[in-house]
Amino acid sequence: MLSSMTGALELGLLYALMALGVYITYRILDFPDLTVDGSFTTGAGVAAILITNGTSPWLASLAAFGAGLAAGAITGLLHTKGKINGLLSGILMMIALYSINLRIMGKPNVSLINVDNVFTSIDPLPLMTIVVVLITLLLVLFFHTDLGLAVRATGDNSRMIRSFGANTDHTTILGVSLSNGLVALSGAMVAQQSGFADISMGIGMIVIGLASVIIGEAILGSRNILIAAVAAVVGSIVYRLVVAFALRAEWLHLKTSDLKLITALIVIVALVLPTARRSWKVRGTARRRTAELGASAAQSANSIQTGGKS
Structure with a gap:
């Protein structure tokens, strides 16, 4: 059981970079x-091909981030420039990347077994802890710069930020680009940890990323960029x-084989619970107010009756 939980913790850190990327588009940019x-x-795929051809694993991971x-x-x-709906833009690029990824890899699966990678000499758990903490801090620092604040403002109120002279097209492109850079880096790390890159390994990643963001916000909230x-x-x-x-x-x-079903159920629970909790809170407040009004009305009636008798 302990080894299973340790493995889950490692996977959580490996996919945390992807969750950060999803957070940028869905929460900051509202894209x-x-x-x-x-x-x-x-x-x-990029990391796997470069590593199997003798490139340094760290350089290969950096190249994956660039891709x-x-x-x-x-x-x-x-x-922004093609004026295509944001959802459709992502779908079109996702479809195109399937063929591009096959071109990059040359085949559906690339093995990384018996090949040196970033985890060869360092255990994944401490290494990914350092990487995730470092990238999270850099991301938070970036979103406190003028450019980062412009990206955040684009998601909050693009019309307002345009009135201040900012180019929302540029900030949107930057945000989406940074998001997918982190997602690709996560893919590179997962491939090296698992020992292979597969053409279908990205299917359902957006749901997992959303589940991570929603669960995290349900636990810690999102009062500021660091906490989020x-x-x-x-x-x-x-x-x-x-x-x-x-x-x-x-x-x-x-x-x-039930992993996708579990993922869907987790997302459903994470989405429904906060709404249900707010609904219960509103109902509880309404009941208390009704009781208070009833008590106040009863007290007023008693006062009137007492005054009438005197």
Whole structure:
């Protein structure tokens, strides 16, 4: 059980970079980007091909990050310059990346077994802890710069930020590009940890990323950019721990093939619970007010009756 939880923690940190990327588009930019399912595989494929051809694993991971930046930039350009709906832009790029990824990899699956990678000499858990903490801090620092604030303002109120002379097209492209860069880096790390890159490994990543963000916000909230970024990381870890527990719970009779079903159920619960909690809170407040008004009315009636008798 302990080894299973340790493995889940490692996976949570590996996918935390992807969760941070999804957080940028869906929460900061309010941009429904489905490029994620393709750019995750792009990062894995680029890293795998470069590593198997003798490139340093760290340089290969950096190249994967660059490939993700490029994919995100194209999605941003389709939306801002091509005037294509944001959701459709992501779908088109995701479809295009399937063929591009096959071109990059040359075949559906590239093995990284018996090949040196970033985890060869360092255990994934401490290494990914350092990487995730460092990238989270850099991301938070970036979003406190003038450019980062412009990106945040674009998602909050693009009309207002345009009135101040900012180019919202540029900030949107930058945000989507940075998001997919982190997603691709996550894909590169996952490929090196698992020992292979597969053409289908990115399918459903956007749902997992959203689940991580939603779970994290339900636990920690999103009062400021630091807490929101940390929440995305925590959500990724909690999601993996919940999945590991669900798969090991014999009374649930679940199999590995049920992973997508588990993911969907986790997202549904994470979405419904906050709404239900708010509804219960509103109803409780309404009941208390009704009781207070009833007590006040009864007290007033008693006062009138007492005054009438005197």
